[in-house]
Amino acid sequence: MTQRIAVLVEHLEGQPTDVTFELLGLARRIANTDGASVQAYLFGERVGHLAESLPADSVTVVEHSALHHLAPEPTARVLAALLPADLPRLLLVPNTSLGMDVAAWVAAALEWPLVAYCQALEHRGSRLVATAQLFGGKILADVTLDERPTVIAALAGAFAADAVNPGAPGKIERRDAPAELAALRTRSVVLERPEAADVDITRAEKIVAVGRGIESKDNLELAEQVAQALGAVLAASRPLVDAGWLPRSRQVGKSGLKVKPKLYFALGISGAPEHLEGMKDAELIIAVNKDPKAPIFGVADYGAVADLFEVSEALLERLEG
Ligand SMILES: Cc1cc2nc3c(=O)[nH]c(=O)nc-3n(C[C@H](O)[C@H](O)[C@H](O)COP(=O)(O)OP(=O)(O)OC[C@H]3O[C@@H](n4cnc5c(N)ncnc54)[C@H](O)[C@@H]3O)c2cc1C
Known part of the structure; x- marks a missing residue:
């Protein structure tokens, strides 16, 4: 079976965020070297149409009202339900306020290794080496990945984006929402935007x-x-x-x-x-x-x-x- 490099698609107000395309670019570069494919996980409520704009070989879509705002608990529960069967080589998650929680949750739930605050990921010989920031970037740690599926929480802005779909849209596969979404312990109520800035x-x-x-x-x-x-x-x-x-x-x-x-x-x-x-x-x-x-x-x-x-x-x- 072809190995997969999986990416969690983060989206906000109906649009994938910039870091999503950065992670898809990273996944593509790793996949090209390893002969793997790129799989995107797209969760939300009525977000299926976004699948066609994602530069991935396959897009796994789960839609449910509990995923209306991408909040950590429902997102992590869907991933924890799907990943044991999908078994990607890597799960790339943005190291954002959402992704930090999701990455930690999934890694703990599945007992997969986690590299957080990842600013580089590259092949060195036959090994994949991730560089993680420790102590707010004062120390950089090189982590050599073993063969186990690994969660990588990658920093926004650290990787080049892959914004262009490289051909026909990937295969789109819809999956049922797992039963766990019916018994969530947290609920996302409202999205509060910070005050508009004077300049961006x-x-x-x-x-x-x-x-x-x-x-x-x-x-x-x-x-x-x-x-x-x-x-x-x-x-x-x-x-x-x-x-x-x-x-x-x-x-x-x-x-x-x-x-x-x-x-x-x-x-x-x-x-x-x-x-x-x-x-x-x-x-x-x-x-x-x-x-x-x-x-x-x-x-x-x-x-x-x-x-x-x-x-x-x-x-x-x-x-x-
Ligand atoms: C958790 C955490 C998060 C942080 N986040 C940020 C962040 O997001 N952004 C950030 O900037 N900092 C952040 N900091 C603070 C950071 O550690 C530094 O304290 C801060 O960046 C220093 O700012 P500075 O370079 O303006 O001041 P200083 O370090 O005091 O440097 C002033 C410089 O000006 C030079 N200078 C003085 N007079 C002149 C002159 N007349 N002409 C030319 N040069 C002159 C001096 O030689 C000196 O190098 C964070 C710290 C922590 C702990």
């Missing part, structure tokens, strides 16, 4: 990001001028947001947002691991910092050991003069 920094092509080196809220005006002159949006490290100088929607990093702009211009940011996690995949990183040992220079394509105020003034003169 995750979609910005250019970002000027400021850190504690900016010294005071008043100095943000200078950074804003630099951002405007470059056609960029202003973002920040966490301390500035914690201080209330900028809204949470502008925070880059582990507890903020992950960004992948074409340009990330970092002014007075040290480059703590929690910050790097949110921006290290930017196409071009330019950092200005007074401290030549600042870790931000470890990920920067270009760096200036300089005073951010002097650099900003000089840049404005060039761009506006």
Whole structure:
């Protein structure tokens, strides 16, 4: 029997989330090397039509009113009912607020190994090796997978997406909802969206990001001028947001947002691991910092050991003069 790499499809308000396509891309790359196929698990209420847009060889659809909002308990119970018979080589789940709970539940219920916070998964020789973040990314652990089916909770933004269906839609197979859905202990009542953000920094092509080196809220005006002159949006490290100088929607990093702009211009940011996690995949990183040992220079394509105020003034003169 052909091995399968299975992916849990996460969807929100009728659309698969971006991380779903990232996991399907990852599954496809692993499957191509192993001669395996890609199987998507699509659960929800009236979501069957989404199956045709998924780049998978087969899509297993389970529909039930208890799956109206994808909540951890019903999602995990469906997976725990299906997986012992399906026995995929891997189950890829997004390491999101939903997926973290689902992955842990399924792994515990089936006694399968779990690699959480996975940021890389690749073949090394005949083995699959997953790289997991520990202690908020301060330590990276390489985990060599054995032959057992394994649950991987993969970080959003860590893998390239596979958004295009590679040909005819995969085989769509509908399965009955398992009886366990009739006796759930939790109930999803309402989906509350966070307040609309002033700008969406995750979609910005250019970002000027400021850190504690900016010294005071008043100095943000200078950074804003630099951002405007470059056609960029202003973002920040966490301390500035914690201080209330900028809204949470502008925070880059582990507890903020992950960004992948074409340009990330970092002014007075040290480059703590929690910050790097949110921006290290930017196409071009330019950092200005007074401290030549600042870790931000470890990920920067270009760096200036300089005073951010002097650099900003000089840049404005060039761009506006
Ligand atoms: C669980 C957890 C989650 C976290 N999440 C996030 C997160 O999402 N995002 C985030 O950013 N942080 C996060 N942090 C905080 C993180 O650990 C760092 O404390 C934070 O990123 C530091 O911000 P900073 O670089 O602005 O400040 P600092 O580390 O204080 O760095 C300021 C830098 O400015 C430089 N500087 C000072 N003056 C000038 C000048 N005039 N010109 C040029 N350079 C100058 C200094 O050399 C220094 O390198 C998190 C921490 C934890 C524990």
